[in-house]
Amino acid sequence: MNAPKILLWSICLLAAMGGCASKPTAIYQWEGYQANLDSYFRGDKVGLEAQAQLMEADLKKIKAAGSAVPPGYSAHLALLYGQQGYMDKFAAYLNEEKSRFPESSKFVDFLSRNFKK
Numbered sequence: 001m002n003a004p005k006i007l008l009w010s011i012c013l014l015a016a017m018g019g020c021a022s023k024p025t026a027i028y029q030w031e032g033y034q035a036n037l038d039s040y041f042r043g044d045k046v047g048l049e050a051q052a053q054l055m056e057a058d059l060k061k062i063k064a065a066g067s068a069v070p071p072g073y074s075a076h077l078a079l080l081y082g083q084q085g086y087m088d089k090f091a092a093y094l095n096e097e098k099s100r101f102p103e104s105s106k107f108v109d110f111l112s113r114n115f116k117k
Contacts, residue, residue: 029067031058037076052080071101075108082115090115 036055039046046054055077062069078093091112098108 027068028070029062029065030070031061033058033070033073033076040076040080048080048084052077052084055080069100071104072097074100075104075111079111079115 032054036051036058040051055073059069059073059077074093074097078090078097081087081093082090094108094112098105
């Protein structure tokens with residue numbers, strides 16, 4: 001084979017390989033969840049109410065995008081509300097976590113039984 005044919009085949013091969021590559025899609029849309037968890041566990045100056053509001057806003061974005069809510073999101077939001085005394089929201093978000101992730105039922109039930117404001 002001569003050099004031009006090898007070059008042409010090389011270009012075609014590279015183009016074909018590049019055309020098959022696609023960006024992997026995330027299973028869950030995290031938004032600011034990880035930063036919020038970090039802030040919560042570090043005890044930063046962001047209050048519980050502000051954290052809950054940020055998570056609620058992110059939850060709206062996630063749902064509007066038609067994306068999946070990550071595991072633990074609703075449970076963490078429930079704990080934020082529970083610590084503020086909003087027990088109706090605490091229970092609702094724990095139930096939401098259980099319905100989204102049935103494998104978390106025992107842990108969520110444990111949280112519900114042992115939660116102390």
